[in-house]
Amino acid sequence: MNVGIDKLNFFVPPQYIDMVDLAHARDVDPNKFTIGIGQDQMAVSKMTQDIITFAMHAAQPLLTAEDLAAIDMVIVGTETGIDESKASAVILHRLLGVQPFARSFEIKEACYGATAGIQFAKNHIQANPESKVLVVASDIARYGLASGGEPTQGAGAVALLITADPRILTLEDDNVMLTQDIYDFWRPVGHQYPMVDGHLSNEVYINSFKQVWQENCRRNKRTAADYAAICFHIPYTKMGKKALLAGFESDEPAQQDRLLARYEESITYSRRVGNLYTGSLYLGLISLIENATILNENDRIGLFSYGSGAVAEFFSGRLVKGYQQQLNKQGHEALLDARQKLSIEEYEQLFDEKIDVDVNKTFNDDLLYSIQEIRDTIRYYKESNE
Template identity: 45%
Template sequence: MKIGIDKIGFATSHLYVDMAELAKARNEEPGKYLVGLGQSKMAVIPPSQDPVTLACSAAAQILTPEDKGEIGLVIFGTESGIDNSKAASMYVTELLDLPENIRSFEIKQACYGATAGIAMARGYLALNPKKKVLVFGADIARYGIKTPGESTQGGGAVALLLSGDPSILEFEPQTSYLAQNAMDFWRPLGHSEALVQGKYSSQIYLDFFEKVYHDYLSRTHLSLADFSALVFHLPYTKLGLKALRKATENATPELSAKLEAQFEASREYSRNVGNLYTGSLYLSLLSLLQNSEDLVAGQRIGLFSYGSGAQGEFFSGKLQPGFKALAADKAISEMLLQRKQVSVKEYEEIYRSSLEIADNVLIKHDDDPASFVLTGVKDAQRKYAYKLAQ
């Protein structure tokens, strides 16, 4: 049977900071961020938003009442967990009014979490072909103000509805993966901001890509020419471009140019949002589908997932006829255009306030246009609201 992605939703904050302005404030040349990292704008996440609210906003875009009744499994991939015990997915099932006769849990392995969720979902759907699975990649990337990693922050959520007979992308059976214990990026217990060895992490990313990509080709007897596009996990978009150029080192100029043009389409959203951690790869896929003019049903898309620590995987899928409806939808590009720019000073104030959420204090959310908001913490319990239901 076919198993794959039937629907994709995406949500981020209504606020952003311009990367050229951030570069100037940090006494850097704007080109270091705009070209060297490949980033133009960075999402700024207010205190009223967290991985739960972002995930709910992403899922609400795509779920119908019929979908909700058919969901048997919810998997929440995140490395921005809000509790050391309780899964973020539990809040989501209530806020989205999902049925209670489901399995629901959270999964963590840095930026690989959503891909791990997809692997589990494929097994579940093979045994339950009439069911659907909701997989989230939702995170807020934080490294700290005036740190080396500051320019690769961001945040948002991707919601993937997986099913048999999918309308967007059918996963192919073969996959290649690699795991190694590496201290390239981590966030110790009690830390709200990540620790990273930037150059080391980037090099491991590229090493993992080469290993799993070539292993995949060896296992499948495919070649680069069999792919119409490659999409990547993009902590910053220039890193994906470096990986692509490793794949095209021995390719013809025509094939290299075609794949690089597709890559430009795939990084458009990430360039203007920043790092999504677990959702990044799937935002790249969504961006490709909505910004490329050269895709047709039946074409093969290669996907590279990477999570520091470290886990990598390369797999592929074939476009299904229904992807055209998603490709024609302009809601996400319009949402990104309608966001409000904040100054660097405002961004810093919002950042600090998001780290200082106190118990038994209400969180201001009147100016947040999102339907799902975090309203506060009472007796160490997070409180959420669906504003349209009030």
């Protein structure tokens, strides 16, 4: 039985800043951002927009009444949780109108959480072929104004519906996992922003890819020639390219060039969005299959997932015949094009605005789904534009 991705979609907030503007404001050569880390724009969120609102905008357009009746599991992968106890998936389950007899939970392991959710979903569907599982990766990446990590911020969500007989990508049984207890990136309880050892983080990311790739080749008896493309977790677009070049440095130049061409297609959207944390790999997958020029049915796509701390996983899927009909390139490009460009002053003002859950207050946001009220520490969401 084939199990995999039947539907997928992404959403990013309707505001962004230009990285050249940010570079000038921080007295940095713009090439450091646009070439050095490979970012052109960065998504910016308002305080009335959180992982629930992003998840709703990503998931709701995908789901039919039939889907809502068949989904018996809702999984949210995030490292931007809004509650130390209650899972965001429980709130998402209600807002979407999923049938009540479902399992809903949240997974945390830095940027790896959504991949764990997809693998859990795959196993569940294999045992329950008639069910469907909604997996959502939703995050807000923040490091602080004028911090070293500021140019690698971003926000948004990716929603994936996992089913039997999927119409986009069938997942193969070839996963290679790696766990290492390393402090390259972490956020202790009570800290507003993460702690980052940038040099170590880059080193661990690249070495993790090399390890799981080499083990994949040994265990599954494959080479680069067996993959039409490889998608990477993309904290910034130059990072995945570094790992690709390091992992395939001994391959023929033609193989490197072929994979690099597909990689460039996979970062089209990320260059305009920034870091989605748990959603970054899957934004890259959407970008690849919506922008690639030579992919065909049954092509194998490799996926490298990485979560600092550190957990890595390499796995793959095969494109399903007619997958192009399930995509939404025009809608995704329209979403990105319609965003409001902020000045750096406007961005900094938004960045400093924060919701105090201990203060009862109502809010007004133009988004279809947004935080409408804080009452007795509970977030209440606007559920429609009516």
